[in-house]
Amino acid sequence: MSEELLQQLAVCVERGKVNQASPYPPDMKGQDGADELTRKALDQGVSPNDVLEKALIIGMGNIGKKFSANQVFVPDVLMAAKAMTAAMGHLKPFLDSGQVKTRGTFVIGTVQGDLHDIGKNLVCMVMEGGGWKVVDLGVDVSPEKFLAAVQANPGAAVGLSALLTTTMVNMEKTVKLIKGEVPGTKVVVGGAPLTQEFATKIGADAYSPDPQGALDYLNINVAA
Numbered sequence: 001m002s003e004e005l006l007q008q009l010a011v012c013v014e015r016g017k018v019n020q021a022s023p024y025p026p027d028m029k030g031q032d033g034a035d036e037l038t039r040k041a042l043d044q045g046v047s048p049n050d051v052l053e054k055a056l057i058i059g060m061g062n063i064g065k066k067f068s069a070n071q072v073f074v075p076d077v078l079m080a081a082k083a084m085t086a087a088m089g090h091l092k093p094f095l096d097s098g099q100v101k102t103r104g105t106f107v108i109g110t111v112q113g114d115l116h117d118i119g120k121n122l123v124c125m126v127m128e129g130g131g132w133k134v135v136d137l138g139v140d141v142s143p144e145k146f147l148a149a150v151q152a153n154p155g156a157a158v159g160l161s162a163l164l165t166t167t168m169v170n171m172e173k174t175v176k177l178i179k180g181e182v183p184g185t186k187v188v189v190g191g192a193p194l195t196q197e198f199a200t201k202i203g204a205d206a207y208s209p210d211p212q213g214a215l216d217y218l219n220i221n222v223a224a
């Protein structure tokens, strides 16, 4: 019974079905959404960890893979993230009390001089959906601010986003400062103007053209 409930919940996240009142997606109109199903699962005694691992992460993972394959688009990911957020509201007390184990901490921001945050926010959503605690530093983040966040979150991995050819150069300063002060920190970079060649040149550990690639890399190379 609870397995069926978790499967339904995963579908709600993947399809972006937030709650019963939500008219989206039209073919699920009137049905329970991520909000109601998460509450139901917890009330039935399903552990918060199972809700996260066996439903929410599965649903976000599915949409992330489809997005990487160009089978769905930005609005689909945003709706999935909205459903995920509704579900996470019920899990928050358990997360805050440490009852739900996260895969690690991910510090992310758009680099200095750059105000673009739509792609970076998608990465945040997919990482959170993948079971990571996300520390979002926002936009126009200096190398020193990234470093302070890494020092405040021991063991954290870092994500840098840039959308401008003029600001991607600031990634190199950030990677060098972090690697110099906290050796061993894994740094993933992404953003439209980037290439694997550039990422390798500046000493980043990985480049990903999309959020799912960043999650996959960190799950394999850093996750607890």
Ligand code: B1M
Binding pocket: 074, 113, 114, 115, 116, 117, 118, 119, 120, 122, 123, 158, 159, 160, 161, 162, 163, 164, 165, 166, 188, 189, 190, 191, 192, 193, 208, 209, 210, 211, 214
């Ligand atoms: Co700007 N802008 N913009 N802009 N803007 C671009 C990027 C541009 C390509 C437009 C153009 O000229 N054709 C161009 C850059 C040229 C270049 O350098 N090569 C440009 C410019 C020039 C500028 C200004 C300089 C314009 C001006 O003022 N003269 C200015 C700069 C401001 C600044 O940052 N200092 C500027 C301003 C703005 C707005 C504020 C108006 C707005 C940003 C709003 C916001 O983000 N809140 C804006 C927008 C919206 C765009 C476009 C239209 C869309 C960007 C976007 O959100 N894409 C863009 C043109 C375009 O791309 N069509 C453009 C959707 C988003 C989902 O994709 O961010 O690539 P993206 O993220 C992807 C991947 O790259 C990846 O995952 C995401 C999902 O797949 N990804 C990661 C991103 N980060 C990642 C990190 C990872 C992994 C994957 O790991 C850590």
